[in-house]
Amino acid sequence: MQLPEAFITRTKALLGDEWDAFEQALNQKPPVSIRLNPEKSKEVQFDFELESPVPWASNAYYLSERPVFTLDPLFHAGCYYVQEASSMFLEHFIKNYIREPVKALDLCAAPGGKSTHLSAILPEGSLLVANEVIRSRANILSENLIKWGNPNTIVTNNDPKDIEKLKVFFDLIVCDLPCSGEGMFRKDPVAVSEWSVNNVKRCAERQRQIISDIFPALKPGGILIYSTCTYNREENEENTDWICREFETELLEEPHRFMPHKTKGEGFFIAGMRKKVQGARYTVHDNFARHCEDEVRSNLPHSSPPLEGLGEVFRREVDCFTPFAMTGSKIKKSAIPNHALAMSTTLSEDAFPRWDLDKETALKYLRREALQNIPPAVPLGFVLVTYRNQPLGFIKNIGTRANNLYPQEWRIRMLR
Numbered sequence: 001m002q003l004p005e006a007f008i009t010r011t012k013a014l015l016g017d018e019w020d021a022f023e024q025a026l027n028q029k030p031p032v033s034i035r036l037n038p039e040k041s042k043e044v045q046f047d048f049e050l051e052s053p054v055p056w057a058s059n060a061y062y063l064s065e066r067p068v069f070t071l072d073p074l075f076h077a078g079c080y081y082v083q084e085a086s087s088m089f090l091e092h093f094i095k096n097y098i099r100e101p102v103k104a105l106d107l108c109a110a111p112g113g114k115s116t117h118l119s120a121i122l123p124e125g126s127l128l129v130a131n132e133v134i135r136s137r138a139n140i141l142s143e144n145l146i147k148w149g150n151p152n153t154i155v156t157n158n159d160p161k162d163i164e165k166l167k168v169f170f171d172l173i174v175c176d177l178p179c180s181g182e183g184m185f186r187k188d189p190v191a192v193s194e195w196s197v198n199n200v201k202r203c204a205e206r207q208r209q210i211i212s213d214i215f216p217a218l219k220p221g222g223i224l225i226y227s228t229c230t231y232n233r234e235e236n237e238e239n240t241d242w243i244c245r246e247f248e249t250e251l252l253e254e255p256h257r258f259m260p261h262k263t264k265g266e267g268f269f270i271a272g273m274r275k276k277v278q279g280a281r282y283t284v285h286d287n288f289a290r291h292c293e294d295e296v297r298s299n300l301p302h303s304s305p306p307l308e309g310l311g312e313v314f315r316r317e318v319d320c321f322t323p324f325a326m327t328g329s330k331i332k333k334s335a336i337p338n339h340a341l342a343m344s345t346t347l348s349e350d351a352f353p354r355w356d357l358d359k360e361t362a363l364k365y366l367r368r369e370a371l372q373n374i375p376p377a378v379p380l381g382f383v384l385v386t387y388r389n390q391p392l393g394f395i396k397n398i399g400t401r402a403n404n405l406y407p408q409e410w411r412i413r414m415l416r
Contacts, residue, residue, distance in 0.1 A: 001026055001027055001185065001186065001192065002192075003023075003026075003185070003192065004192070004195055004196070006196070006197050007182065007195055010197075010232060011182075011231055011232075014231060014232070014233065015259075018259075018261065021261040022259060022260070022261045024261065025186075025259075025260040025261035026185060026186045026260065027186070028186070028260075030187050030260075030266065031062055031085060031264050031265065032062065032063040032065065032066045032082075033054055033060060033061065033062050033063065033082075033083060033084065033085040033088075033265070034060070034061060034063065034080045034081065034082050034083065035057065035059055035060045035080060035081050035083050035088065035116070035117060035120070036059040036060070036061070036079065036080045037059075037078055037079050037080060037081070037116075037120065037148060037149070038058075038059050038120055039120075039149060039150075039345040040077065040078055040079045040149065040345065040390060041059070041079045041080060044074060044079055044388060044390065045388060046074065046079075046080075047067065047072065047074075048063055048065075048067045049063070049064060050062075050063070051063055051064045054085045054088055054264075056088060056089050056091065056092055057085070057088035057089070057091045057117075058091065058121070059120070060083075060085065060088050062085065062264065068414075069082055070412055070414045071363065071412075071414060071416070073357075073359060073362040073363065073366060073387040073388075073390075073392060074387065074388065074390060076147065076366055076392060076410075076412070077147070077343075077386075077387060077390040077391060077392055078146075078147035078148045078149050078343055079390055081112070081113060081116045081117075081144070081148070083113040083116075083117070084113070084187075084229075084265060084266050084268075085263075085264060085265035085266075086183075086258035086263060086265030086266050086267070086268035087113060087114065087176070087227070087229070087265075087266075087268055088117060089256060089258065089268065089270055090114055090117060090118070090174065090225065090227070090270065091117065091121055092256075093223070093225055093252070093270075093272045094118070094121050094122060095121065097223055097252060097272065098122065098123060098171075098172060098223070099123065100123055101122075101123050101124065101125035101126045101127075102122065102123065102126050102127075102170075102171035102172050103126070103127045103129075103169060103170050103171050103172075103292055104118060104122060104126060104127065104128050104129070104170060104171065104172040104173070104174070105128075105129045105131065105163070105170045105172070105173045105174065105214075105217070106118060106128065106129070106130045106131065106174045106176075107131050107160060107163070107173060107174065107175045107176075107177075107214060108131070108132065108133075108175065108176055108177055108178060108210075109130040109131055109132050109141050109155075110132040110134065110137035110138060110140055110141040111137065111140045111141060111144055112130070112140070112141045112144030112145055112148070114174055115128065115130040115141065115144075115145055115148075115153070116144060116145065116148045118174065119145070119148055119150040119152075119153060120148075120150075125152075126152065127152050127153075127154070127292055127293065127296075128150075128152060128153045128154070129153075129154045129156055129170075129296055129300075130145060130153060130154070130155050130156070131155075131156040131157070131158055131160075131163070131300075132155075132156075132157060133157065133158065133159050133160065135157055138155060138156075138157040139409075141155055142155040143407075143410060146339065146340045146343050147343050148343075149343045149344050149345040149346075150345060151344055151345075151346055154293060154296055154297070156296070156300045156302060157302040158300045158302050159213075160210045160213040160214050161213045162299075162300055163213065163214045163217045163300070164213055164214065164216045164217060165217075165299040165300070166217045166295070166296065166299050166300070167216055167217065168216070168217070168218070168219045168220065169217050169219070169292075169295070169296075170217050170218055170219065170222060171219055171222045171223070172222060172223050172225070173214060173217065173218050173222070173223075173224050173225070174225045174227075175210065175211065175214070175224065175225065175226050175227070176227045176228070176229075177206075177207045177210060177226070177227070177228055178203065178206065178207075179203050179207070179228035179229060179230040179235050180195060180200045180203045180230045180232065180235060181194075181195070181229060181230060182195065182229075182230040182231045182232065182267060183228075183229035183230050183231060183258075183266050183267020183268055183269075184229050184266060184267070185267075186260065186266070187266060200230075200232055200234055200235065201234065203230075203235055204234040204235045204238070204239060207228075207235060207239055208239060208242060211224075211226070211239075211243055211247075212246075215247050215275075218275050219275065220275055220276070220277040221274065221275060221276075221277045222274070222275050223252070223272060223273070223274055223275075224243070224249065224272070224273045224274075224275065225270065225271070225272050225273075226239070226240055226243065226270070226272075226273065227268065227269060227270040227271070228268075228269050229266065229267060229268055229269075230269065231257075231259075231267055231269075235269075236255065236257075236269040237255065240255060240271045240273070243273060244273065247275065248275070248276045249273040249274060249275050249276060250273065250274055250276060251271060251272070251273055252272040252273060252274055253272065255269060255270065255271035256268075256269070256270050256271070257269055336382075336394070336396070336405055337352075337382055337394045337405065339393050339394065339405070339406070339407050342384055342391045342392070342393045342394055343391060343393075347391070351384075352382060352383060352384040352394075353378065353379050353381075353383050353384070354383065354384050354385070354386055355374070355375070355378045355383050355384075355385050355386070355395075356385075356386045356387065356388070356389060357385055357386065357387050357392070359387070362385075362387040362392060363412070365385055365392060365393070365395070365404060365406060366392065366406060366411065366412045367411055367412055367413070368404050368406050368408060368411040369404060370401050370402065370403070370404055371385075371395060371401065371402040371404060372400070372401045372402075374397055374399075374401070374402055378397055379397065380397050380398065380399060381396065381397060382394055382395075382396055382397075383395050383396070383397050383402070392406070393405060393406045393407075394406075
């Protein structure tokens with residue numbers, strides 16, 4: 001790897017005698033790690049070996065080699081998420097400082113690693129708002145959260161400045177901010193080619209602006225988690241020091257640095273801070289209420305829940321949502337089941353008839369091909385198709401074949 005000279009000079013000053021070990025680590029193969037979905041991975045047989053646990057995260061494992069995840073139906077079923085191990089240290093702060101249900105914001109959330117992680121580890125009853133300012137990335141974020149299946153999640157597509165409208169609303173704000181990407185150098189050659197000292201400075205300034213935009217939405221006593229995937233002090237320690245001075249926050253503990261020559265993971269920096277409360281005890285929660293979802297949507301117009309949380313939900317041709325009771329009601333011919341319902345961890349097992357597919361047929365389904373040779377025992381109408389008993393989505397069995405209802409925009413194009 002040909003590193004920029006300015007990066008070498010700056011990072012040598014940061015690391016001192018550790019530089020040689022660091023440089024050697026950058027030329028090694030990056031580790032592969034995944035997090036299992038605790039609601040979907042129980043008793044599931046995977047086609048790969050879980051090598052060893054990630055020490056700082058629950059349900060997280062390293063793999064000895066990288067499988068072709070695209071061709072694994074269990075990946076599309078939301079049974080696990082492929083995530084860089086160092087960034088899973090977010091769990092340390094949640095487990096140590098969040099005790100009761102909270103209203104949480106994942107500000108720069110795409111593609112969904114930290115959002116799916118938060119969804120799995122926040123106390124039951126918490127609300128998670130996952131925001132992404134870039135529309136195309138917000139769509140990917142929504143897809144990944146739908147597959148993960150937790151209904152207490154809202155996806156928003158808003159500029160950080162818009163978040164200010166939710167005054168003192170959130171108990172927890174996670175800011176994994178856009179950065180110069182130094183920690184991703186061995187995984188992303190583009191990050192190396194785009195690096196410059198000027199870009200580091202621009203990123204540090206942008207990070208401060210984003211924090212300034214969203215800070216009014218954090219409650220007194222609330223927790224701000226600040227992280228980057230870069231090494232330099234401007235985007236890390238200097239910015240966290242600035243936040244503590246500018247906004248009267250205090251560090252929960254010393255910031256954590258992950259370096260590839262010291263830990264089995266990529267470069268990562270994370271710090272937790274608490275917004276001070278004058279003359280009052282610190283608290284990071286209040287009584288969670290469903291109406292807070294309405295408050296989010298009324299203030300952030302570019303928002304939609306990946307899961308409705310209504311039980312059975314159907315999408316009509318006019319693309320609106322309507323609740324549907326499984327007993328004593330009829331479905332209009334124009335209505336089809338919402339794919340988010342198939343992925344929801346709250347869907348009752350007996351809500352729909354099921355057809356468990358072999359791997360070849362499951363991949364045909366995920367490519368959105370028509371399914372044939374349907375077993376006689378599979379009833380006509382809407383059927384939930386599964387792979388190793390894990391839901392993949394819906395079909396409509398019309399007898400001789402089945403209409404494939406997998407989302408068109410999600411279909412996989414890889415053949416083998």
